Each structure stands twice: as C-alpha cells, then as structure tokens.
Amino acid sequence: MNHTSFEELRLTGQLPSPSGVGMQILRLTQEDDFSTEEIGQAISADSALTGRLLKLANSAESGSVEPITTIGEATIRLGIRTVGNVALGLSLVASSRVGGCARFDYDTYWSKSLARAVAGQGLSRHFGTGVPAELYILGLLAGVGSLALASVHPETYGSLLEEHGDANLETIEQAEQELFQISHSEVAACILRDWGLPEEFGVATRDFEHPYPKPADPDDPESEGGMDEVRDLTDLLKTAELVARIMIANEQTKHEEYVEMAEGFDYLQAISGCEPGEFQRVCSGIASEWREWGQVLGIPTGGRIDFANLHGRAEQALQRSNEKRGEEAVEGVEQPREKGIGVVTDGCMHVLAVDDDPSSLLLLKRHLQKAGHRVTTAMDGEEALRLALEECPDMVVADWDMPCLDGIGLCQALRKISSGQRIYFLLLTGAEAEEDILKAFESGVDDYVVKPFNPRILLARIHAGRRIITLQAALENGKRKQQKQMNDLQVLTRKLRTAALTDPLTGLSNRRYAMKRMSQAWESSSRTKKPMSVIMMDIDFFKKVNDLHGHDAGDEVLKSVAGVLSRCCRKEEDICRIGGEEFIMICAGANAVEAAAAAERLRTTIEAETIPWNGVDHRVTMSLGVACRKEGMGSSDDLLKAADQAVYVAKDGGRNQVVISQESHFNLNKSA
Amino acid sequence: MTSPDGTPNFDPAILDSTVIDGLRELGGEDDPGLLLELVEMFLDDAPDRLKEMEQSMAEGDLDTMRRAAHTLKSSAANMGSVLLSKICAEMEAAARSEDCSKYAEMAPDCMLAFSDFETALRQLS
Numbered sequence: 001m002n003h004t005s006f007e008e009l010r011l012t013g014q015l016p017s018p019s020g021v022g023m024q025i026l027r028l029t030q031e032d033d034f035s036t037e038e039i040g041q042a043i044s045a046d047s048a049l050t051g052r053l054l055k056l057a058n059s060a061e062s063g064s065v066e067p068i069t070t071i072g073e074a075t076i077r078l079g080i081r082t083v084g085n086v087a088l089g090l091s092l093v094a095s096s097r098v099g100g101c102a103r104f105d106y107d108t109y110w111s112k113s114l115a116r117a118v119a120g121q122g123l124s125r126h127f128g129t130g131v132p133a134e135l136y137i138l139g140l141l142a143g144v145g146s147l148a149l150a151s152v153h154p155e156t157y158g159s160l161l162e163e164h165g166d167a168n169l170e171t172i173e174q175a176e177q178e179l180f181q182i183s184h185s186e187v188a189a190c191i192l193r194d195w196g197l198p199e200e201f202g203v204a205t206r207d208f209e210h211p212y213p214k215p216a217d218p219d220d221p222e223s224e225g226g227m228d229e230v231r232d233l234t235d236l237l238k239t240a241e242l243v244a245r246i247m248i249a250n251e252q253t254k255h256e257e258y259v260e261m262a263e264g265f266d267y268l269q270a271i272s273g274c275e276p277g278e279f280q281r282v283c284s285g286i287a288s289e290w291r292e293w294g295q296v297l298g299i300p301t302g303g304r305i306d307f308a309n310l311h312g313r314a315e316q317a318l319q320r321s322n323e324k325r326g327e328e329a330v331e332g333v334e335q336p337r338e339k340g341i342g343v344v345t346d347g348c349m350h351v352l353a354v355d356d357d358p359s360s361l362l363l364l365k366r367h368l369q370k371a372g373h374r375v376t377t378a379m380d381g382e383e384a385l386r387l388a389l390e391e392c393p394d395m396v397v398a399d400w401d402m403p404c405l406d407g408i409g410l411c412q413a414l415r416k417i418s419s420g421q422r423i424y425f426l427l428l429t430g431a432e433a434e435e436d437i438l439k440a441f442e443s444g445v446d447d448y449v450v451k452p453f454n455p456r457i458l459l460a461r462i463h464a465g466r467r468i469i470t471l472q473a474a475l476e477n478g479k480r481k482q483q484k485q486m487n488d489l490q491v492l493t494r495k496l497r498t499a500a501l502t503d504p505l506t507g508l509s510n511r512r513y514a515m516k517r518m519s520q521a522w523e524s525s526s527r528t529k530k531p532m533s534v535i536m537m538d539i540d541f542f543k544k545v546n547d548l549h550g551h552d553a554g555d556e557v558l559k560s561v562a563g564v565l566s567r568c569c570r571k572e573e574d575i576c577r578i579g580g581e582e583f584i585m586i587c588a589g590a591n592a593v594e595a596a597a598a599a600e601r602l603r604t605t606i607e608a609e610t611i612p613w614n615g616v617d618h619r620v621t622m623s624l625g626v627a628c629r630k631e632g633m634g635s636s637d638d639l640l641k642a643a644d645q646a647v648y649v650a651k652d653g654g655r656n657q658v659v660i661s662q663e664s665h666f667n668l669n670k671s672a
Numbered sequence: 673m674t675s676p677d678g679t680p681n682f683d684p685a686i687l688d689s690t691v692i693d694g695l696r697e698l699g700g701e702d703d704p705g706l707l708l709e710l711v712e713m714f715l716d717d718a719p720d721r722l723k724e725m726e727q728s729m730a731e732g733d734l735d736t737m738r739r740a741a742h743t744l745k746s747s748a749a750n751m752g753s754v755l756l757s758k759i760c761a762e763m764e765a766a767a768r769s770e771d772c773s774k775y776a777e778m779a780p781d782c783m784l785a786f787s788d789f790e791t792a793l794r795q796l797s
Contacts, residue, residue: 356743357717357743357746357747358713358716358717359710359713359714359717359747359750359751360746360747360750362709362710362713363695363698363710363750366698366699366703366706367698370698370700401739401742401743403739430742430745430746451746451749452746452749452750455694455698
C-alpha cells in the first residue's frame, strides 16, 4: 500500500506531536547512539512528567517490594526503550489535550484512551503477556489516528463525525478512505512508526477495533476476531478496547452495543483463566486505577462500573430507547462547543485578571464583571500564564509588580507562543516614568493603565481593545479558511491522481499504475540485487461469459475476481487490472519459487470461488504465467514479455493452470 | 465621630469617603457585602505587608522593601486611604533610591497611619 496519503498529512505540520520533553526524547532515540543519561536528564527536567512516569512504572511493576523512586531505577526495571516510549506517550497528553476541531469530543477521546491504557496494562499483568508499561502506552496511543485527522482537517473531519458519528466502524473507515485516501487506523500505525515505537504496535492498531473478542471459528482459523486465548499484543489490545468501552459506556450507549459488549465480556471471562468473580475484580481494579490516572492527567473519568451486570444494563438501554421513541423527541440541535478564539458577542469578553494583592484582584474582578465581562483570576504570573494558555481569554489585565513572574514577564512569555500573541494585554502599573512605559510597550503590552485606576477609564480602554480583538479574529478566520482550502486542494489533487491510476470498475490500480510500479520495482531490484517476479493472469473463457450472459455478468465476474485477488495479495504485492480480463501481480523481492506458490494460491482460490449472478452460481478459472527477473533481461518489459508468454503456454496447455517462464521461453518469439 | 444621623464622619486626611461610596455602589444590590468583604481582605493582608517591610528593613533587602511598600500603597489607595498610601509611596521611592535610613525613619509614621486607617475602616461595619 502506498503511504503518500500519510506523507501529505505529515507535510501539513499539523499532526499531533508530543510536547517539549517528548520531542526531545523522540529526537534522541532517532539517533542510534543515544545514552541512557541523556534520556534520563531530559525526563527529569520535567517534574510533572517524571512524577507520572514513576507512577506508571510503579503500577506496572506489581509484586515488587521496593518502590521505584528515580528515573534511573525505572530505566533499570523497564529498560530505556520502554521508559522513552512512556515519556513520549505521556507528553502527548499534555500537548494534545484539546484541539481545534469543534465536533471532536476531546474529553471522551482522552477518557477512552486512558481507559484503554490502564486496561491494557492491567490485562497484560493478569495474562502474563507483553510488558505492562508498553501496553499502557499502546492503549493510550492506539486511537491517535482520529486525533490526527481532526488536527489536520478539523472542518472536514468534523463534518464526517457529525454525519457518521453513530455509525459503525466500516462506515466511518469508508468515509475516511473517500475523503482522505487513508483510514484512521492506518494513520495511527504510520504515526507510531514515525515515533519509533515497535512494529507490533502498528500491527495491533490496525486490527484492534474490529469485532469484539469471540471464539475462533473452528472451520476458518483466520476468521476475524477469533481468539482462543490472549496470545499477543493485538489480542491484549482488543481485550483492552472492550474493557475500555465498557468503562466509558453511559446513558447514551445503545442497547445493541451493550449486548455486544456483554457477550464479549462473557467470552473474555471464559478465557481469562480464573473465576468470573475474580476477573470482575481485576476489571474493577482497572476502573479505579483509571480514575486515579484521570486525576493525575486532568482527564475526566467515570463512576463505579458494574462489570457483573452488563446484560442488565443492556436491558436498561433497551427500555430507555423505547421510552424515548414513545415521547415526541423535541430536542434542539446541540451547538458544538466552539473553543472561542476571539469570539466576541455583545461586547462581552473573557478577561483574565491578575494581581498578587487579594483585595485589588477582587476589586478588579468586580469592576469587570459589572461591565458584563466574564472573568477568570490568577494571583501570580505563573498561574496566569498557565490559565491563559488553557482557556484562551480575549484579554489579560495584569498588575506589573508581582513576585516570581511579573506583568512584563508574563506578557513576554505569552508573546513567545502563537496562541498567546492574539491575547490583548492591558498592564496595570503604579509607575509613570517614561522608561517604564517604554519598557512595557517593548515587551508587547497593548495598553497600560495607571493605578489606582479610574474604573470608567479602565473599562473604556478595555472596550477599545475589543476592536483589535475582532480584527484579529477575522484575520484568523481568513487564515483558517485558506488553510482549509489548501488542504482540500491537496486532497482533491490526491484523488485525481489516484483516479488516473485506478480502474473504475474493480477499484484496482490500472495499467498506467502497473507500468510505473514495474519500472520502480525493477530499479529497486537492480539497486538492491533482490529478486523480482511478476504474475500475469487471464480469466479463462471470459468472452463466453459476456456472450452468454451479457456484459453486466462479465462486469460482475471481473469485480469478484478482483476482490479475490486483492484479498489474497499481501502488503508488498501489487495487484492491477491491465486489460479487459487481464490482471498482473507485481511481487517485488520475490523469487520464482515464492511467486509460483503465490500464483498457485491465486489459481485455487479463484477456482473455488462462486460468483452469484441472476440466481445462478457461476465459476471461473484463470491461466497464470509467472516470470522471475533473470540475467539477460534488460528492462521490466522483458519480464512482462516472459510472463505473457507463460500465460500463452498455460492457455495452450488446457487453461486453469500456472506456468513458470523458463529461459527457453524467454528466447522464444512465439510458442509452438 | 459620627454625624447626627449615625453615619460615620471620616477625617478626610485619613480616608476618602468618595472611594468608599464608589465601592458601595460597585457592590450595589447584587453584592451588598462587597465593601465589607474588601475591607476584611485588606485588613487581613496589610499586616503581612507591614511585617514584610519590617523584616526586609532588618535584612537590608531593598527589593522586598520596595515591593512591600508598593503593594501596600496600591491596596490602601484602593480602599480610600489618603495618608497611609502617601507614606507608602514615599517609602517606596526611598527604597528605590536605596535610602535605607529614610525608609527606617518613616516606618513608625507608617505604622501610625495604618492604625488610624484601620480604625476608620472598622467603623464601617
């Protein structure tokens, strides 16, 4: 599968990224010779992160006598890689706790991700599989694909969510493919790879949302969701996902989902290897850890969860929906919660008032409130900085002279950050000396008022500031629209490019793509000296199908065959439709033996496939020719020719067979 | 001192009653307790500022001397003080020009002015 869709997302520079320390660690681990000390130092510089990391290390290592109290100890116990990954994951929470997509429910997203993280860790401990701390991070980050799409395309993804919010996974992924040529699970896998997390993480994130754990189908060992025991990372993540869903379920959760969850949970208990009561206790323990972590990370969590009574809750959900249908649903459309960026209505603004003197602060607050503004308060510069970044007020009114971080320092700090630059800053000062005033304006202050302030003058100046705020908001809107247009254009270009390379009937890549891919693979094979093979395929007696049953039937056959072929082909192989009934599979890196095996696989699968049409089951077969790159071949054209010849021989030899091109065939101009 | 109708008369040298009226008006009907709340807050905090001034004087910590005087000056002015905030302003200036002896000289006046101001404020409740 090509990854250019992800490349485009990455190029926007708007993918979620871990903050500060997380970025540092990412950079460090991308060099091969990073030292444990460097990582330890980077983490220790952030006291909040250190605390959280130690908490995690201690909860992951249950049963150990000595608590872990330093990063160094955590590194010894868990290994530097795990410690680095944990730091990375935790710092993402800090940087992406909120975002700009109005319809994306950041609270629920993080609540569920945290639930998944804690569940993954707890289940890993219980089943004795995987590394608990790693499951924590995998669980926390597994859903990052949706977060990423919401960050890069807030409007488009927002609309997608609004339209398909309640739909099932398949519908959402389909819509994502249509809009972005990539699904959120694929995005997640790419991001995790970018961050240097283990390959297995990406594999797990692709699968974990698909059906709830259920017994494996004895007749089809590769059926989806089948699980006889919890064996690997993917299994663990799937079970964590189920437990997480149960934890965040609430009155809005539908009856059908409850039923599915209840069944899944019953099955989980059965394979948990312990008494049902004990497994429920494990899950309750997970739920209370979830609440604890919610407090530490500032993420909302839920109340007590009754794991024992899921079927009962399913019943309740059914009753609730019946009641609702009975009533006339007169619900207004819920307005999406806009993270106000300079949204000024009726002159009322959100003002952050800062003063270290309590009575002065109260006075200021009351004056502002009386004028109709919404007021948040802070008693020192540090607190004010934090609040300003979290709440994005329209305006800050701050005293100059404060201990630690004073008004000037606060303003300078805010102006360094992009979200802080748009805040209107009004300084209160007792000083009137020229140098002081100049200094104030130099640090980015918009206006100043001398203390003790005349309330009417203060409010008049605040009102004047509103004009600037409105202008800024308009500018920002314009910028965002532009950005959206650019993103949309990119998406459109991508779609057009893809369409030009896609066969509309079957959805497979077309001949143009195939030829490009062939040259590419050929060049790569020349460079790396790795083998390359090609399988050409032709549907037998296709003309007859058209003649006997009409072209619609023929189309149906083509679609079915295409479906089978793409299901059978692996990630490294490309399947293309290059002619009316001709297909090609490009196997980069495969030698003749491997390609022949693949061809035989395809042949038998097609032979076994039934294609229903007008109430009758039809069957088709294919003739396949396999050719492997050999000495003497000058270009990919030669390889194609060889495969083509082999197909010809297969047809001649009775059809429904695989023929491998030999040296002698390559030299033949025409077969006998 | 009170006038015939019982409302306290303030010595304008100590307390500017227009400021007090303004604060009363700010609270208005929605928050009638605002004035007293502010007074309480001020009387709660001010002694700490005075203590800071005293301690920093003893330690020769000019910066704290200046900041404590500055803060008290502002908060006292907010509450309508006249003499007290004036003295604090002068002490602030003294600290800024590193004149420790002047600062120390004015300290007793400051304590007195605060005492008078406090008495005046207490009459409000």
